[in-house]
Each structure stands twice: as C-alpha cells, then as structure tokens.
Amino acid sequence: MEEMDILKLRNNLNKYGVLMSFTGPFSQGIIEEIGDALRNYLETKIDSRGEIFKVFSVFIEQTQNIKNYAYQLPDKEVQEEILMSGVLNIGYKDEKYFVSSGNLVKNKDVPELKERLEEIESYDRRELASAYREVLRSNKDSDEQGAGLGLIEMARKASEQIVFDFEEVENDYSFFTLIIRI
C-alpha cells in the first residue's frame, strides 16, 4: 500500500496560501467551530469587524450551500456521498483572503447551477444589488434553501470575479469548485 505523503500535502497547501482546510461532512457544529477558529485568527490580522464578517460570511454561505444542496436530495445515500465529498479551504494569497470549496453535484443539476453562476459572474455591482433584492423579495413565505441568495451574497462580498468549475468525475457526478476572493 502506498503511504500518504503528508509533507507533500502540506507543501501543496502552503503553495496556495491555505490557512485552514477541512474535508468530510460539515455538521452545523463543525461549521460553528471552524467559524470560531477563523474569526479568532482574523481578529489578530484585521482591525475592522466588517472585513472579518465578509470572510466569515463567505465561509458560512459556502459550507451551508453544500449542506443544503445535499439535504434537498431525496436519496439518503446520495446525500451522504455529497456531504462526504466536501472540501473547504480558507487562505491568504496575493494580499487577499479567499474561501474555496468543492463538492460532488449530480450531473443533472450542473446546467442550472452553471447558468446561475454565469449570470452572477456577468453582473456589475449594481446588477448584483438588484438581483439580491429580487431574490430576497421573492418566495417570501418559504425558506427556500436554494443557493440563490447565498451565491449572490458571496459575489457581493468578493473583490474579484468569482471562479467556478465543473469536472465530470464518476457515474452521475461532477465535482463543483467555487473560489471567492474577498
């Protein structure tokens, strides 16, 4: 059996500026704990509470998006598989904080998500604000867990274009990657 090369893994994380990395199923408890660790760290680096909440907010939306996506799928095994596939990184590179995440998505869900992301990517600040308003003011009686508002919120907090990618991996799945630089 080939042993895992931890040094190589660490060097790779360093190369991309990763400060914290987590893989596996995100429970609410884990999200809260990592969130605390992130904020404690950021408080030593950033003075403004607003800036800290920007990074924190992107972290929360990314992790909760993965969870919400998994839980709205009917099949328990599929849910598990998607939750297990989650990867989340928080880092600092070229003087900017970033939050990147990856998870499996069902191939059939790719076109709609991709279209939504391309739409958001094309918006300027003003269009993002009005898209935010539109989604917030719609379905107001339901707790629509769709990634709608979360994705727009992340794009509003981003200081650069959002980066995303879909790569077909196995059976019915693609691996979805999202990178937000704040």
Place this chain on the structure above:
Amino acid sequence: MEPINIEATKSSPEIKFKPEDKVLKIKGESYPEDSFSFYKKIFDLLEDVKEEYEEFTIEIEVSYLNTSSTKSFMNLLDIAEEGYQDGNDFSVDWYYKEDNEHAYELALDFQSYLELPFNIIAKD
C-alpha cells in the same frame, strides 16, 4: 400573549418578548441550521401582534446574519410592515457597532424595502 425568552447560542440570537412592554428584542448572531424553523415562533408572534397591538417596537442588534436568516428577518419585518400599513404605530430600532459594515448594510437594505419607521443607530 405568551412571553418569549430564547437564550442565544453560537449561531442563533437571544430573543425576548414581554407582552406588557410591547417590544421584541433580537440580539446576537444568526446562522442556524434551519432558520425558518428557528424563527417560526416569531412569525406567529408578529401575526398576533399585528392583530392585537396598536403600538409595537422591534429592537434588533445583530452583528451577523447569513442569507437564510436574512430571508427570515425579511419575513418578520414584512409582517410588521403590514401592521404599520393597517395604521398601527409599529417601528424598528436597529443597533449596530460602528465598525460593522455588514450589519449596517443589512439595515440599509431592509430600510429601503419598508415604509415603517426604521431607525438605524450606531453604537461604539
């Protein structure tokens, strides 16, 4: 009406309501697992308030809301707005710490969607 006394957790705010005060206070951070279930009780309370009270204040001091909590806040502010539109003296006082743009921008967003008196108050 029954009083409400919910203690804060890491991801959910403290919520207090005493019928005799005619004030609902929400304080803390909000990013619970399921915000709609968490706030259900407050939606119901505000529906009753709308029917029974002529004056009412919602005091909000939240430093952080995730997007699904933002949706829940929109719901509850919309109920208060309906009460205001019915001619009642309903208002919102939103407190935020001066260096927290996140909380300030949320307040500005909500304020722009509503006609009821919505005071945004900075604290040190």
